[in-house]
Structures are given as structure tokens and as C-alpha cells.
Amino acid sequence: GEDVEQSLFLSVREGDSSVINCTYTDSSSTYLYWYKQEPGAGLQLLTYIFSNMDMKQDQRLTVLLNKKDKHLSLRIADTQTGDSAIYFCAERALTGGGNKLTFGTGTQLKVEL
Amino acid sequence: ETGVTQTPRHLVMGMTNKKSLKCEQHLGHNAMYWYKQSAKKPLELMFVYNFKEQTENNSVPSRFSPECPNSSHLFLHLHTLQPEDSALYLCASSQDFSGAQPQHFGDGTRLSIL
Numbered sequence: 001g002e003d004v005e006q007s008l009f010l011s012v013r014e015g016d017s018s019v020i021n022c023t024y025t026d027s028s029s030t031y032l033y034w035y036k037q038e039p040g041a042g043l044q045l046l047t048y049i050f051s052n053m054d055m056k057q058d059q060r061l062t063v064l065l066n067k068k069d070k071h072l073s074l075r076i077a078d079t080q081t082g083d084s085a086i087y088f089c090a091e092r093a094l095t096g097g098g099n100k101l102t103f104g105t106g107t108q109l110k111v112e113l
Numbered sequence: 114e115t116g117v118t119q120t121p122r123h124l125v126m127g128m129t130n131k132k133s134l135k136c137e138q139h140l141g142h143n144a145m146y147w148y149k150q151s152a153k154k155p156l157e158l159m160f161v162y163n164f165k166e167q168t169e170n171n172s173v174p175s176r177f178s179p180e181c182p183n184s185s186h187l188f189l190h191l192h193t194l195q196p197e198d199s200a201l202y203l204c205a206s207s208q209d210f211s212g213a214q215p216q217h218f219g220d221g222t223r224l225s226i227l
Contacts, residue, residue: 004155030213031213031215033215035218040220041220041221042115042117042119042203042218042219042220042221043156043203043205043218044115044218045215045216045217045218048215088156092213098161098163098168098169098210098211099144099207099209099210099211099212099213099214099216100158100161100169101156101158101216102155103155103156104155105153105154105155106155
């Protein structure tokens, strides 16, 4: 079955870049997503990338996809304290059918002053 | 404002109670989802409704009973829950279930079973 893995924690200083990594196992993945969850809130869609792309940039966010290694990363430039949250990687695979997402366990990003 | 509203935000109930969670989306979507989020575990998909028809039931115990009266509203009826059912229950919606349009989430209902 599908599996998505992320490291549990990441700590960075304000103003530095953050890089959150994710690996997945299903080679039929079509779309890969990044969601952000702040305390007491639901998941906020940040960005997503189609599997035929290598990179997508959206303001401070850059997504890199290495399809050969099944590796996805999210880079946050000029990280701010408001970026402190849990970041979830998710994949939509063709196996299983339908718009079903497999989520990682999330990476807790802590931004220190 | 995510376009997906869940009520109540918090719910404490005993194991013998009956309660319902409500989700409403204002995005014009046709697919709606229930997820369970427990600490240190990936999100678990529970149910999917597409154009008001249930298309997915991921082996969820019968003490959870979903209802989708129209494409904008989704309910989760709860009855005789167990302590391990304490979790954050998230509702999401997307354009439809066959496409790959992103899912948009509500803020969840934090459920505590006494």
C-alpha cells in the first residue's frame, strides 16, 4: 500500500530558510500536496504539484519533486514565527481510485527568534 | 475562513450518549469527506460522499454513522463511542471524487469521550 514518511521535527531561526522533506512509496502518484495545520485549526492547503513537474514556486514557498527517488520537499524562504505549525505531505495515487489522499504524520516546524 | 465550517468545535460526551457532528461547505463542491486525526498518526479517511452518494467506507465501526442530505452538508452521527474514539474529526470537500482538485478542510471537531 501507499506510505508517506516525514521527519517529526524541524527547528529553524527566524529569517532562515526551512526545508521540510517527504518520501512516498507509490510510483503512480499523480498529485502531491502540502498542508499546514496551526494549533486548534484544520488543514490549510499551501500548495500542490503535479507529478510531471519538477518544481513549483509560490511566493516564499518552493516545492521540489524528485520522482525517481520519490522525494518531495517544501522550502519556506525567510521563515517567520507565523510559519510555526505542523506541515503535512500528502499524495494522491492512481491505485485505489478516486480522490483519496495518503498523508504523512506531519513535521512540526518551530521557528525561534 | 476556509469555506468549510464544522460544528461544534469541541464536544465532550459519555460513552452512552448520542450526538452529531455537522459540516457545511460553501465552495460549490460535490464531494465531502470525514477524517479522523489522532495524535502521532496519519489522518485516517473514514467516509467519502460524492454527489450525495457514499463511495467510501474505510471499515469504520457502525457506531459512526454518516449522513449526506445534500452536496453542501455532511453529518457524522455518534452512538456508544469508546475512549479510543477521542480525536479531532475533520471534514473536507473537493470539486468531486473522480478528479484531483485539492481537498479543503474545516477546522475540525475536537471530540473527547469520557
